[in-house]
Amino acid sequence: GESVGLHLPTLSVQEGDNSIINCAYSNSASDYFIWYKQESGKGPQFIIDIRSNMDKRQGQRVTVLLNKTVKHLSLQIAATQPGDSAVYFCAENISGSARQLTFGSGTQLTVLP
Amino acid sequence: GAVVSQHPSWVICKSGTSVKIECRSLDFQATTMFWYRQFPKQSLMLMATSNEGSKATYEQGVEKDKFLINHASLTLSTLTVTSAHPEDSSFYICSARSAGTGTDTQYFGPGTRLTVL
Numbered sequence: 001g002e003s004v005g006l007h008l009p010t011l012s013v014q015e016g017d018n019s020i021i022n023c024a025y026s027n028s029a030s031d032y033f034i035w036y037k038q039e040s041g042k043g044p045q046f047i048i049d050i051r052s053n054m055d056k057r058q059g060q061r062v063t064v065l066l067n068k069t070v071k072h073l074s075l076q077i078a079a080t081q082p083g084d085s086a087v088y089f090c091a092e093n094i095s096g097s098a099r100q101l102t103f104g105s106g107t108q109l110t111v112l113p
Numbered sequence: 114g115a116v117v118s119q120h121p122s123w124v125i126c127k128s129g130t131s132v133k134i135e136c137r138s139l140d141f142q143a144t145t146m147f148w149y150r151q152f153p154k155q156s157l158m159l160m161a162t163s164n165e166g167s168k169a170t171y172e173q174g175v176e177k178d179k180f181l182i183n184h185a186s187l188t189l190s191t192l193t194v195t196s197a198h199p200e201d202s203s204f205y206i207c208s209a210r211s212a213g214t215g216t217d218t219q220y221f222g223p224g225t226r227l228t229v230l
Contacts, residue, residue, distance in 0.1 A: 032217050043206045043221040044157070046115070089156065095217055100147050100208075105156050 012110045019077040021107045023090035026071060030092040034101065035064060035075045039086045047075070047088075051095070077109075085111045116140050117209050119222035126197055127230055133193045134225045136207030142187035143209035147219065148180075151204045163190045197229040 013019045025033070031052035036044035050057045050064045050073075057064050063076040073090050087108050091101035116139040126132050136146055145164050149157040161182050163169040169182035181193040190209075194201055204226055208219040 034218060036221070041204075041224070041226070043117075043119070043224040044208075046218060046220060049218060091219075093217055097217075100159055100162060101219055103156050108154075 009105065010108045010110070012112055013080050014112050015080060015082060017080055019075075019080045019084065019109060019111075021075045021077075021088050021090075021109065023073040023075075023104050024071060025073060025090070025092045025102075025104075027092060027094075027102070028071065029094055030102075032093045032095050033064070033066060033073050034091045034093075035062075035073075036089045036091060037084075037086045038089065038106070044089060080109075080111050082111050082113070085109055115211070115218070115220040117207065117220050117222040119205075119207055119225050121225060122223060123226040123228075125228045125230065128198050129196055131193055131195045132197055132227060133191055134205055134207075134227075136190045136192070136209070136222050138188045138209040138211075138220075141209075141211045143190075143211060144187065145210045146184055146190040147208045147210075148182060148190075148192050149206045149208070151206060151224075157206060160192075194227065197227070199229045202227055202229045 034049040035047040037047050038044045048059045048062050048064050050066050055066050061078045065074045087106045089106045090104045093101045118137045120135045148160045151157050159172050160175045161169045161171045163182050163184040165184045165187050171177045184190040204224050206224040208221040210219050
């Protein structure tokens with residue numbers, strides 16, 4: 001069936017470096033995408049979203065890039081900090097749909113001191 | 114804004130007992146709430162979709178008589194795990210979607226850790 005997946009299950013970066021977490025999606029009808037951060041023992045926390053009429057959106061220290069041609073989504077974290085260590089999930093949906101989000105498998109980001 | 118709470122945050126119960134978990138949207142009205150189950154180092158698994166005032170829609174393989182869902186108001190949904198067994202031990206997370214137009218974002222609660230002895 002349709003799915004959203006991640007290229008890398010784990011990612012380790014040095015504190016202060018930039019992190020890039022990738023995600024591939026397969027439903028070409030999807031037009032709304034979200035990145036969530038989940039710390040151990042906690043629920044997913046909304047980070048940033050993007051709609052398909054955009055290819056880039058920036059937040060505080062985070063940037064999401066969307067490439068609809070290859071159905072690829074990425075999350076860039078600038079100047080990664082220890083507090084960024086968590087599992088990051090991408091999710092996709094169709095705007096206005098009653099469906100729930102479709103989640104990727106998650107990437108564990110570990111920030112090294 | 115867009116805060117979702119869950120209660121309790123953790124619970125330990127004996128096998129055969131029932132446990133109720135509450136999910137509340139604190140600063141918005143949620144027409145739809147979702148219940149997920151998550152095992153360690155895995156993604157979220159949708160259990161059911163709950164719409165205010167109507168019966169929940171369960172995903173394939175989820176027993177509706179075991180996992181009772183009630184969405185009585187636009188700010189509250191409950192999940193009751195009936196006759197809990199050790200295999201029901203898991204991290205249960207709810208999410209809520211705003212009733213506003215053009216809102217597709219789901220906001221998640223902090224989760225409830227259930228341990229069945």
